[in-house]
Amino acid sequence: MPDSDDEYQGDDASDDEFGSSRAASGTPLETRGRSRPDGGKKGGRKGGKAAWEDIQRSWDAVVEGADGTLAEAIEGIAEAEKRARLLRDTTPLQRGIIRHLVLVLDMSFAMLEKDLLPTRYELVMAYAREFVREYFEQNPISQLAIIGMRDGVAVRISDMSGNPADHLEKLQGWVKQEPQGNPSLQNALEMCRGALFHTPSHGTREVLIVYGALMSSDPGDIRETMAALINDRIRVSIVGLAAQVAICDELCAKTNGGESSGYYSIALHEHHLRDLLLAITTPPVTRAREQSNASLLMMGFPSRTLAAGDAINYCACHNRPTREGYACTRCGSRVCRLPSECPGCGLTLILSTHLARSYHHLFPLRNWIEVSWTEARKSKACYACLAPFPEVPSSRGKGGKDRARGKEKENGKPVAPAPLPVKGLSESGRYACEVCRNHFCIDCDLFAHEVLHNCPGCQSDTRGALAAQNGETNGSAQVEAQARTNGAMEVDS
Template sequence: MADSEGEYVEAMSDDELEDSAAQAVDGTRGTTRTRDGRPKAKGDPRKAKNGGRGKAAWEDIQRSWEDKPYDLDGGAAGDTWEAEKRRRMQRDTTPIQRGIIRHLMLVLDMSFAMTEKDLLPNRYRLTIRYAIDFVREYYEQNPISQLGIVGMRDGIAVRISDMSGNPAEHIEKLREWLDQQEPQGSPSLQNALEMCRGALFHAPSHGTREVLIIYGALLSSDPGDIRDTITSLIADRIRVSIIGLSAQVAICAELCSRTNNDADAGDYYWVALHEQHFRELFLAATNPPATGVAEQKNASLLMMGFPSRTLAPGNTVSLCACHNRPTREGFHCTRCRAKVCRLPAECPVCGLTLILSTHLARSYHHLFPLKNWVEVPWTMAHRSVACYACQSHFPPVPSTASAGAGKSKQQQQQPPQPSVARGVSESSRYACTVCGNHFCFDCDVFSHEIVHNCPGCQSDTKGRAMTPPPPPPPEEMEVDRS
């Protein structure tokens, strides 16, 4: 058997093979030579790392595909944000009516199917980790909403955390289940849906009732007919969305289609392809759903209170009405003066919804999303040298792209007109269609995903804000005189 410690020999001719054999013979006589015939130095640094043993050539192989990994879209892994940019450009930013006060039940599959390792380290641990990220993002995007978590295992539904508006409690419960429990048994969709239906039954009519299921099995151990449960969900106006981890299941597609007004099941039932796709589908559920036509007609005003944080007189300790815990500070209900420890919350005495003004402002961007920014061609790139937001320098404009420099100053200052977004700009510049300022790619993603506002439009103090309004029509002027 050949020595595995020997050096790799490439495909050579017969003469080259004879030379290499002669070099090997010289090596047995005490003279170690390299491939080109020169004597090898005695102090070989490769031997020091291997306990005096010469390092094999196959241990130094450098693979080109490991230096720059690629993703499923055909681009480099460093271009993940570029791929996100292309996907985001295809989203519809038309303002529509949405239910910003949500009541969502998150159902996690904890059956034997979650022990599979097609999603590393396994489905169960990855799902719990993504669920923690989902809880944080859910309350970040929906600060005046409620959330509850349910698990499916051993043919029954178990309650992980009750519906509340505190993300810390949900994250603590999820970590306890991750450390103390292991997936086992069979899932039961019917039992989980009945538990979610009981938790959402008392949800107010002004909010949405939703169920998001992470389903990893291909079966459901139900005690009765699940179609009767689907009929009850439709009567209670509960919407169900499912993210599958194995394959499509017929009853899941029927469940999503019927509970969402007989819509296309593909809009509410997805199957994850890999870890990144699973995370994207999971976090996409943080956006509130569109309100139906029947719900828009029945829209009504909602009474809310906006209390301020107050300290107890004399720095004394008193019990809060929501948890009966001793605290020194809290929020007093504007109607009955009951004390709650955190917001948003519902007053346990009079039932008034208590929030902060910032909570309402953070939910506003769902109703009026920020418009997509358009790519700036090289002919318009000479208008900017650095990003308007972060002041990072743009690539210099090539000399061949100076064709647009001959335009008048008025034409150059006009905002670019919306066009078909291709995704990635050739000049690394993206322009707002309202203020016309140029931004880099990082600021584009940050403004659309985190801030939800344009820095140029928010800081424009001498443009549209200082422009006097147009004069009224003659008809209105006559009315004013009279």
């Protein structure tokens, strides 16, 4: 029996390497095997392995708790996911808090795919409704319009408006529609240009496209549309559901100052798609331009009024009978919801709370730091919700040197080593504000950074005012000044 060792090829060998090895061993060389000058490795891949070939042994990071269950490990993973959403750049930057954004949804045949369950179309429509709510929650004085792409044309779903209820009502009417036809990026971008043409110069002009197809059926040259978008100062961001498309990358790069990273992303799974969409709710950083000058913007702050007796008034925005509403401070026209633009005189009508909710983008709340076991003895409960913290271990502590190395013994057997620490996750379950030094739990950390945008400890700390009255200069008088720069907004009384 002839020896077959020379015919065996490893898993890392390609077809070209197989052919060249047979030629070197003296066997006849087939036409499909041809040697390559780079050693037979396609694309010059280092190490001979692709990214998907590396095995990630994620199960090794799961460690059983003292009771023999995985509850402690699961809680740690859940807390790590919560902290991952909070760890962001909190550098105060100039941002456009008055935004005009057009949401473009792909409604073509590509949205019938089921790689995102239940289908791409149903998932995108559900996330679009969630995006509308979060967008107006984070940007209450901004406006939004929605456009769809199907049958090679652009379909207007809702007009530019600052009322989230109108957009949600219009989106609900398209949920039962079947996606069909080809998408057209050029037609959608031209309709976006028309929707953003009359927007004021003090606001941003943005387009967000959720794109699921790998092609675009355009009637003309899309690069001419790109030049028009640059001239109109319109930024385009794209969230792709399939592979990366070259024209989409070029579109995002040219409309965002030559940088496409952060503006063109591909969703890996359902949760990643949600994170990419909700990340757009943060206002973009204002690019420095020589012609940008500060200007005053006139706004009205009406109060809610109720019609006297059995009288009924008509709102000027929807022409519907109503007994309550807000009267414009300039012309007296009645609108049913705020914020909105007066249909009579065009004055922007908002509440003072809307400005306060938009202010946190300019001066975000600082990220709270993790508290180690050595500093955990200072607190036994959360400063905000009074939830009890885990007790400090009497030994060297969780994650100590002996325990981390597996040398600690219990009943004569070594204890399993502690899991590797996760970035941003506190081993003691405590998170401290760098200004007031109070300790908080993970739930209060999440609530303060995503809802309140203020630190409860800094807001309730009166040491700065007391120190100023008592003439103390030991550093405590700076607490109030630091608290104002930690996401707090000073409002004139």
